[in-house]
Amino acid sequence: MKTTDFAKHLTAFFTEYLIGERGVSPNTIRSYSESFSLLLNFLDEQVNIKADNLRLEHITRKTVLNFLDWLQDTKKSSNATRNQRLAALRSFCTYMQYEDVKRLEQWQEILSIKVKTHEKRSVNYLSIDGIKLLLAQIPINTKKGRRDLALISLLYDSGARVQELIDLTPASLKLEKPCHVTLFGKGRKKRIVPLQDEQVNLLRSYMEENRLDLSGFNQRPLFFNSCGRKLTNSGISYILNNYINHARIQDPELIPEKISPHTLRHSKAMHLLQAGVNLVYIRDILGHVSIQTTEIYARADSKQKREALESAYVNMIPNDITERSWEKEQELKTRFAPVFMKQIKSYGQQIFAPKEIEAAKAGGAFVVRQVADGGILAALWNLALELNQGLDLDMKKISILQETIEVCEHFRLNPYQMISTGSFLAVTDNGEVLADALNNQGITAAVIGHTTDNNDKILRNGEEMRYIDRPAPDEILKLYSGGMNDGRVKKADTPVSGEA
Secondary structure, three states: OOOOHHHHHHHHHHHHHHHHHHOOOHHHHHHHHHHHHHHHHHHHHHOOOOHHHOOHHHOOHHHHHHHHHHHHHOOOOOHHHHHHHHHHHHHHHHHHHHHOHHHHHHHHHHHOOOOOOOOOOOOOOOOHHHHHHHHHOOOOOOHHHHHHHHHHHHHHHHOOOHHHHHOOOHHHEEOOOOOEEEEEOHHHOEEEEEOOHHHHHHHHHHHHHOOOOOOOOOOOOOOEOOOOOEOOHHHHHHHHHHHHHHHHHHOOOOOOOOOOHHHHHHHHHHHHHHOOOOHHHHHHHHOOOOHHHHHHHHHHHHHHHHHHHHHOOOOOOOOOHHHHHOOOHHHHHOOOOHHHHHHHHHHHHHOOOHHHHHHHHHOOOOEEEEEOOOHHHHHHHHHHHHHOOEEEEEHHHOOOOHHHHHHHHHHOOOHHHOOEEEEEEEEOOOHHHHHHHHHHOOOOOOOOEEEEOOOOEEEEEOOEEEEOOOOOOOHHHHHHOOHHHHOOOOOOOOOOOOOO
């Protein structure tokens, strides 16, 4: 039987591209294989195209869209699963762009298929007390127990993926200072994770007991079963669940219902974040390609902090806060028309923008930060520190309401250093696309700059260039500090754009 062009290229995609060039993990290979098996089933059952007759010309945008609909309508796949199958097909099309340039348009049409938004699952993790309770269940008076303790504690301490732990050998460990473990993640990307003294002592004892410290044993599996073979993913899950069940009996509140080996990785990330470790460092420890992935932990932690604050909230704000906030209203009325005053007061009802922020996230923004105390200059400074990157910004692209400009000129305030809760900054890989998408939804948006690889925070205004200073006190405070009466308030040193 003659091999079809699809069969030829699909085989090369898996063997030469995914494994040979990209070095993807066995889990990715397994997932992609399942996706293409489902595609073959769909084409056989719904389109009457057998696998041995399938050609590249059959793989069109329409076919893929019908396949995705079939997954959800017939197979009852979730949006997340649908997106996972689409990712496999898009990877194949990316490969085919260079292998079959005659059908370049066909592949690009498939690549343009958008993923569907889906509710992201909350990060499931154990608290520090939960980790301690888990480890306390492991007996240290048996050889198996000592192995399990070394395994589970290393899984947590290193933040390793399960497959990364399975692939470890004694050669992966450096137990002399500076102590670390070398992990190979997705795409065979190597990373080095420091180890603490307690973990080092535990590993050293385990290796001595199992003769793994001897020469000639350094390429054997670090963790192995009774037959001397390295443990499997299901084997590690079985070991962990055994101790999890015992811990849950002792304290159900500390141990969630669904715990997997990956939960320990989540736990390590959350504990690092809560300890004040920079997201960039957490990204490097976990082996994430993009800080966007690491940000799920920051979002989860923020959500929990907010919920805790809300549950403990006591209203301490005086009842007359609204009237007090407008104590300068009479002064403004002497200069501005009633229509103008009505307009600026209406903005006070629109200071929070949850729908706009969600729209930005749905459009591809992986970092979204509201402009709070200190205004946009403070927000930009803090954003640069968080990303550990520099900024190159165009001041003329920063939109300011004309009403804001006029009120700030009257009180000699710098609008760039004043709280603007209804505004937010978004970081994305394609700013123009996101800005267009938001503007089409009636949300004013513009690309105001880009990140850089250095730490410079540059603000350009035509030919002029300046560096963003450290955040200063919010300009709005000057209205209540006496500054307007004693002459100490200077005119804003930052030129104000006249754009709406």
